[in-house]
Amino acid sequence: xxxxxxxxxxxxxxxxxxxxxxxxxxxxxxxxxxxxxxxxxxxxxxxxxxxxxxxxxxxxxxxxxxxxxxxxxxxxxxxxxxxxxxxxxxxxxxxxxxxxxxxxxxxxxxxxxxxxxxxxxxxxxxxxxxxxxxxxxxxxxxxxxxx
Numbered sequence: 001x002x003x004x005x006x007x008x009x010x011x012x013x014x015x016x017x018x019x020x021x022x023x024x025x026x027x028x029x030x031x032x033x034x035x036x037x038x039x040x041x042x043x044x045x046x047x048x049x050x051x052x053x054x055x056x057x058x059x060x061x062x063x064x065x066x067x068x069x070x071x072x073x074x075x076x077x078x079x080x081x082x083x084x085x086x087x088x089x090x091x092x093x094x095x096x097x098x099x100x101x102x103x104x105x106x107x108x109x110x111x112x113x114x115x116x117x118x119x120x121x122x123x124x125x126x127x128x129x130x131x132x133x134x135x136x137x138x139x140x141x142x143x144x145x146x147x
Contacts, residue, residue: 017041017110025074028066029106030059035138038062039120040070041107047073050121051107053094056137057125065089065123088126092141093118 003013020027026042037055054062072079099115122140
C-alpha cells in the first residue's frame with residue numbers, strides 16, 4: 001500500500017521523502033500494480049547519477065536490487081562494473097517514451113518537472129535470475145510501442 005492510500009497527506013509524504021533523501025541520499029517508491037515497479041528519488045540530487053527503475057519482478061526483489069546498486073552510489077559516487085557483474089544485472093537508459101503517463105510521478109512531483117532521457121536507468125536482471133519458464137522483465141530502453 002502506498003503512503004497516500006494509507007491516509008498520509010501530500011505534505012506528509014513530501015516531508016518523508018525529503019527526510020529520507022537528507023538521511024540516506026535517496027528513497028524508493030514502490031508501485032503495486034499487475035506489473036509492479038520500483039524507482040528511486042534522490043540519486044540525481046545526491047550523487048549526480050541517474051535514478052534507478054526496476055519493473056515486472058517481485059517487489060521484494062525489486063527493492064533488494066535497488067539497494068544493492070545504490071550502495072555503489074552512496075559509497076563511491078558511481079556504479080562499479082564489477083557490482084553489476086556480481087549481481088548479474090545490466091543498467092540500460094530508460095527511453096523517454098516510457099517516462100510519460102505517471103511512471104515516475106513521485107519523482108516528477110518532487111522536482112516539479114517531467115522526467116526526460118538520462119534521468120533514469122533500468123536495472124535489468126540477467127538470465128541467472130529466471131528459470132526457463134519465467135519471462136524476463138520488459139526492457140524500457142526502446143521506444144514504447146502502441147497500446
